[in-house]
Amino acid sequence: MALNYFVIGYYALLIGASCMTAHYNMRGAFLALFSLTLASFVMGIIGGEPALWSVTVGAGVIALCAGTAFAFREFLSIILPHEGAKAMRSAPLTASFGLFVIGTYAIAGIFAPIIAPFGEAEVIAQAFEPANEEMLLGADQLGRDLFSRLVYGARNTVGLALVATIAAFVMGALAGLLAATVGGWFDQFMGRFADVIMSIPSLIFALLMLSIFGTNLFVLVIIVAIIYSPRVFRLTRAVAGNIVVMDYIEAAKLRGEGLWYLIRREILPNSTAPLIAEFGLEFCFVFLLVAGLSFLGLGIQPPTADWGSMVRENATLISFGEITPLIPAGAIALLTVSVNFVVDWMLYRSSGLKE
Amino acid sequence: MADKKKDVLLQIKDLKIEGYSDEKWVEIVHGVDLTLHRGEVMGLIGESGAGKSTIGLAAMGFARDGCRISNGSVEFDGMELTTTSEADRRALRGSRIAYVAQSAAASFNPAHRLIDQHTEAPVYHRMMKRMESQEDAIQLYERLRLPNPDEIGFRYPHQVSGGQLQRAMTAMAMSCRPDLIIFDEPTTALDVTTQIEVLLAIRDIVEQFDTAAIYITHDLAVVAQMADTIKVLLKGNEVEEADTRTMLENPKDDYTKSLWAVRSFQRDEKPRPGGDSVPVVSVKNVDAAYGPVKVLEDVSFDVYAGMTVAVVGESGSGKSTTARCITGLLPPTSGHIEFKGEVLPPSYKQRSKDQLRQAQMIYQMADTALNPKVRICDILARPAEFYGGLKGGELKARVDELLDLIELDPAKFYYRYPPELSGGQKQRIGIARALAAEPTFIICDEVTSALDQLVAEGILKLLDRLQKELNLAYMFITHDLATVRSIADEVVVMKEGKVVEQGPKTEMFTPPHHPYTDLLLSSVPEMDPDWLTQLVKERGVEQLGENADRD
Known part of the structure; x- marks a missing residue:
């Protein structure tokens, strides 16, 4: 390994930073930095300068993400009203990063026709044409602009997953609340029914149903909702089960309140926190299932842009060492990770430190 | 007792503790000094939020999550606890300083047997071998007069009663023979008859081992029995400190005097309305059961308009x-409930909206x-x-009126959420909710037992005023006889699901009583520091032991 300015600067920076953290008694940061220094010695010897470059780039990307997250958190805590601002100030960086990514995706999805330079089904170039001034990410297997399709994909894939998750939640949560409030045989019946649905492998169930009813969006949403509603049902029932035994529920019952009032005004407001957290989690699963179905050719049908099928269509490029097919896959991964960051934060908030 | 001056064990100087709330550190204890000698028992009293428990924990060098000791020193036997390492403090805790929490049921691990939890500390601190410690535990159980001391340790926490659990907890605190024990409201959750047994056990064992103790409570009569000196706290400040007798006979500060005067609230007894007036609620020969377990047997009593019937008994008596x-x-298995002469359907589901409206309930835990x-x-x-069909401005006016009725400022409380209120305020809202239905009969289920005495007195006075203004009938469920004395017109004494005795209040409080009523009455702690000693002389230790067996 040649000792050029980059390598010398690299080690000088790491060692200097390690010493600083050690001096200011920041144990965690010191351990992380110094183990990175030690690992860099090994990597430098084995991988040479390129290995150190990739570490630098990785660190730069993480620093950029952290910076964005930090700035976005400050931004939100200034523009949001009182309650939201208070919540944001105590939010971890991961959560604000997640919010930032989700926000970006949402904007991309909502304003897709304005943002995307070309239509999602518009053929504008040769197949697999590399990136140029017009096409940010090059063309796909039919010569359509990959960037435009990615933007439209945000609308189609995320939109579908969102609708399916909401449907699953409405079904599952309503059934769970009813089961917990009514109790008795109805509770038992719903519980066992949920067990039956959960015992069927989800992908196989989806494939079966889609081949019976045909692949259209409506069927897709209903099937995904049916597959995921039992999980929501179980959670809701467990949460509501702890609430229905409270004195205020007894007071409402003795007042003569009806079932619907009990569910809507007394039980639901007290179970929203875990339900919202679960919503984020389920959204990821649904999203992955939809993408998986698309990859198998049973989800959203062409020429509609969709991340799952984009991976499949461009898969041949992988053997040429191109990373193009991994971009939609990366988009899926980034969103999933971001949603989980936000969900983690919400779970933390709902589990302990409220009020 | 206070005269045996020995060397100083615990010295707290200018202790300030801050709590984190709403993104700021707020001072909750403002510079408290405390000196405790070896073998001395100090009572810390004050209403909730006075910082009693926080100071108690600080004596172990511990601050709860979200709290920090910001200033001052805590010196335990020559060792400064605020600056020593966590490891050193851990070595002290359990072995030299022990802690007995309010709810033994919540503090024992339900998955392990009592004796295993007992031996954990001595084995951990390398003071005893496991078998030695077990033998020691059995001896301690015997000294604390637990029934079957050889065997009780091998039970799980849910298999013994609350009073026994509290004594087992005290035994556990004793396991390493600590120099200092902190009792944090150890008897607050217990009813009077079990409270005596626990108090006596604690007092004896503290005397036998010459252990120093800090006894935290809001019950003055209890602290009078236990402590050598009493320190009164208010909102994180010390009000005054003196030895027990001086404090009881001659309190200096106005706040202390007001604490002392709480139990003086008393209302004249009203007689039943004469002639052929029909009771508002009449319970007729009611039997009830949870599944196969019979819990009520032939319960009958009447409640007349404008009167308060107190139902008393220890926990599990069916109140x-x-x-x-x-x-x-819970629909009765036989017998029925009459409301103004008409028979009510057994289940609330079959009752009409108007029937539901007339009978309201106020709960123990607001x-x-x-x-x-x-x-x-x-x-x-x-x-x-829901009942009155009010809407818009009318409804808002009604809510304002209700808030005025319970002496809370509508402008301040209208848009708040319950967690933003104090315990007493919450209970007032509970009362207002019951009143909003314009009932004629209200069941008050232990409404004051979760509150400290000044607040509880306020609630009692409010209930009394409302009764006069609105001619309400109350059924007042309680195990606190002081409450009964202050507010009741008639008393129903229950035991094991049966009515033992009932009648007008004055009659119930003048002998001769039913033996059970007598037991309840004589078990209420009095402000006299010699009361417990006297009681033991009268009843004999064996008698108390028998009670322990029964529960």
Whole structure:
């Protein structure tokens, strides 16, 4: 390994930073930095300068993400009203990063026709044409602009997953609340029914149903909702089960309140926190299932842009060492990770430190 | 006792503790000094929020999550606890300083046997071998007069009663023979008859081993029995400190005097309305059961308009079950409930809206009785809207009127949520919710037992005033006889699901009593520091031991 300015600067920076953290008694940061220094010695010897470059780039990307997250958190805590601002100030960086990514995706999805330079089904170039001034990410297997399709994909894939998750939640949560409030045989019946649905492998169930009813969006949403509603049902029932035994529920019952009032005004407001957290989690699963179905050719049908099928269509490029097919896959991964960051934060908030 | 001056064990100087709330550190204890000698028992009293428990924990060098010791020193036997390492403090805790928590049921691990939890500390601190410690535990159980001391340690926490559990907890605190024990309201959750046994056990064992103790409570009569010196706290400040007798006979500060005067609230007894007036609620020969277990047997009593009937008894005597039968949550297996002469359907589901409206309930735990996610105005508006059909401005006026009635400022409380209120305020909202339905009969289920005495007195006075203004009938469930004495017109004494004795209050409080009533009455702690000693002389230790066997 040649000792050029980059390598010398690299080690000088790491060692200097390690010493600083050690001096200011920041144990965690010191351990992380110094183990990175030690690992860099090994990597430098084995991988040479390129290995150190990739570490630098990785660190730069993480620093950029952290910076964005930090700035976005400050931004939100200034523009949001009182309650939201208070919540944001105590939010971890991961959560604000997640919010930032989700926000970006949402904007991309909502304003897709304005943002995307070309239509999602518009053929504008040769197949697999590399990136140029017009096409940010090059063309796909039919010569359509990959960037435009990615933007439209945000609308189609995320939109579908969102609708399916909401449907699953409405079904599952309503059934769970009813089961917990009514109790008795109805509770038992719903519980066992949920067990039956959960015992069927989800992908196989989806494939079966889609081949019976045909692949259209409506069927897709209903099937995904049916597959995921039992999980929501179980959670809701467990949460509501702890609430229905409270004195205020007894007071409402003795007042003569009806079932619907009990569910809507007394039980639901007290179970929203875990339900919202679960919503984020389920959204990821649904999203992955939809993408998986698309990859198998049973989800959203062409020429509609969709991340799952984009991976499949461009898969041949992988053997040429191109990373193009991994971009939609990366988009899926980034969103999933971001949603989980936000969900983690919400779970933390709902589990302990409220009020 | 106070005269045996020995060397100083614990010295707290200018202790300040801060709590984190609303993104700021707020000082909750403002510079308290405390000196405790070896073998001395100090009582810390004050209402909730006075910082009693926080100071108690600080004596172990411990601050709760979200709290920090910001200033001052805590010196335990020559060792400064605020600056020593966590490891050193851990070595002290359990071995030289022990802690007995308020709720033994919540503090024992339900998955392990009592004796295994008992031996954990001595084995951990390398003071005893496991078998030695077990033998020692059995001896301690014997000294604390637990029934079957050889065997009781091998039970799980749910297999013994609350009073026994509290004594087992005290035994556990003793396991390493600490120099200092901190008792944090050890008897608050117990009823009077079990309270005596626990108090006596604690007092004896503290005397036998010459252990110093800090006894935290809001019950003055209890602290009078236990402590050599008493320190009164108010909102994180010390009000005054003196030895027990001086404090009881001659309190200096106005606040202390007001604490002493709490139990003086008393109301004249009203006689039953004469002639052929019909009782508002009449319980007729009610039997009830949870599944196959019979819990009520032939319970009968009447409640007349404008009168308060107190139902007393220890826990498990069927007081609350009777209330559940009246409200219709638990349909009786035989007998029935009459409301103004007409028979009520057994289950609340079959009752008409008007029948439900007339009988309302106020709960013991205001925390769980109010939905934390609903604003005060909506909580109070709902019954008015549901029964009275009020809307818009009329409804708002009604809510304001209700808030005025319970002496809370509508402008301040209208849009708040229950968790933003103090315990006493929550209980007032609970009362207002019951009133919003314009009832004629209200069941008060231990409404004051979760509150400290000044607040409880306020609630009692409010209930009394409302009764006069609105001619309400109350069924007052309680195990606190001081409450009965102050507010009741008639008393029903229950034991094991049966009515033992009933009659007008004055009659009930003048002998001769039923033996059980007598036991309840004589078990209420009095402000006299010699009361417990006297009582033991009268009843004999064996008698107390028998009670222990029974529960």
